Amino acid sequence: DQQVKQNSPSLSVQEGRISILNCDYTNSMFDYFLWYKKYPAEGPTFLISISSIKDKNEDGRFTVFLNKSAKHLSLHIVPSQPGDSAVYFCAASGNYGGATNKLIFGTGTLLAVQP
């Protein structure tokens, strides 16, 4: 059972435009969400996070929006740059009662920013 879903395996965007990556989750216990970027042959790199008490968090060109009622979050990148081309993973964690921080990852979206 895939608790975190990224339904778009790939996305192509023109340089300078907005990239919107989407993520849906099913587990109501999730209360902390993260986005990671991954280049080939490297480990995932943390981008931005949001806790469930917020509905928006912004860091430079990156903004994450959380819609708890829809169990949906999105990552906006504005403006998109060719260096943003990578696989983006959505991840979630929750209060499982054991003070663990295990992350549940989506399957990723490959973003290609065209010059």
Add this chain to the structure above:
Amino acid sequence: DSGVTQTPKHLITATGQRVTLRCSPRSGDLSVYWYQQSLDQGLQFLIQYYNGEERAKGNILERFSAQQFPDLHSELNLSSLELGDSALYFCASSPRGGNYNEQFFGPGTRLTVL
């Protein structure tokens, strides 16, 4: 560079063999996590250690085991290897073991079982 190191970078072995993957967390981080990424799959949580103690288990096979040593480095042991164990294995670390803090990932170990 996340500050998390993993060795070896690549490992090629045969079915039935046993291997050990090593991870050194970022300086000061007490928690270590292991994840597996198979072909076309997202990262699957395997196990977490916090300050030497097992904190949480995920989809880790009984043939796999891990430990965290007093100097906080961790090892993942994979035994009786099967073709399906071929994957990228990532280690991550975080300062604490609880929720609401991001994890920093190492570059991964690519395991190929022939």
